[in-house]
Amino acid sequence: xxxxxxxxxxxxxxxxxxxxxPKCAIPHGHNEFVTVRLDPMTPFTxxxxxxxxxxxQVKRRxxxxxxxxxxxxxxxxxxxxxxxxxxxxEPSRLKQVMTFQGDPTTEALAACFWLKLSAFVINEKLPxxxxxxxxxxxxTNTVVINRDVFDPGTCGLRQQAWPWRADMSINDF
Numbered sequence: 704x705x706x707x708x709x710x711x712x713x714x715x716x717x718x719x720x721x722x723x724x725p726k727c728a729i730p731h732g733h734n735e736f737v738t739v740r741l742d743p744m745t746p747f748t749x750x751x752x753x754x755x756x757x758x759x760q761v762k763r764r765x766x767x768x769x770x771x772x773x774x775x776x777x778x779x780x781x782x783x784x785x786x787x788x789x790x791x792x793e794p795s796r797l798k799q800v801m802t803f804q805g806d807p808t809t810e811a812l813a814a815c816f817w818l819k820l821s822a823f824v825i826n827e828k829l830p831x832x833x834x835x836x837x838x839x840x841x842x843t844n845t846v847v848i849n850r851d852v853f854d855p856g857t858c859g860l861r862q863q864a865w866p867w868r869a870d871m872s873i874n875d876f
Contacts, residue, residue: 778807826869
């Protein structure tokens with residue numbers, strides 16, 4: 704079986720309040736890399752095209768979402784008081800705020816990316832399933848989730864939240 708893997712780089716900022724880390728409670732940024740791996744639903748067999756689907760078709764929507772919606776966003780808990788600031792003072796910037804159920808940790812980000820990518824794959828009727836999402840937050844910190852450690856059905860995220868949808872959303876505003 705031939706898996707597909709592709710990587711995208713983006714910039715983001717976040718702050719973590721519930722973890723009570725003094726350094727991470729201040730908004731700060733990272734230049735991150737997200738690498739995703741997809742498994743084909745059928746094994747590879749030689750044919751005229753010799754692929755399950757063209758790379759461009761498989762990664763087009765994912766790359767568009769990362770480049771146009773995720774890059775240069777601010778990641779906040781949906782309970783962060785900064786959301787109130789944006790609602791009152793800069794409502795047009797809410798579209799650049801990615802929200803999370805709880806702290807916007809890299810682990811939560813990886814899970815949300817998994818769900819969003821899965822929604823895109825299903826919506827586009829691509830013959831793949833997500834095998835792994837890897838986010839390099841810094842050169843020394845990487846989070847990897849795969850089917851062995853992540854179960855979308857029991858992850859606890861509300862079913863109507865933005866990661867489940869095959870649209871270009873990053874929040875529920």
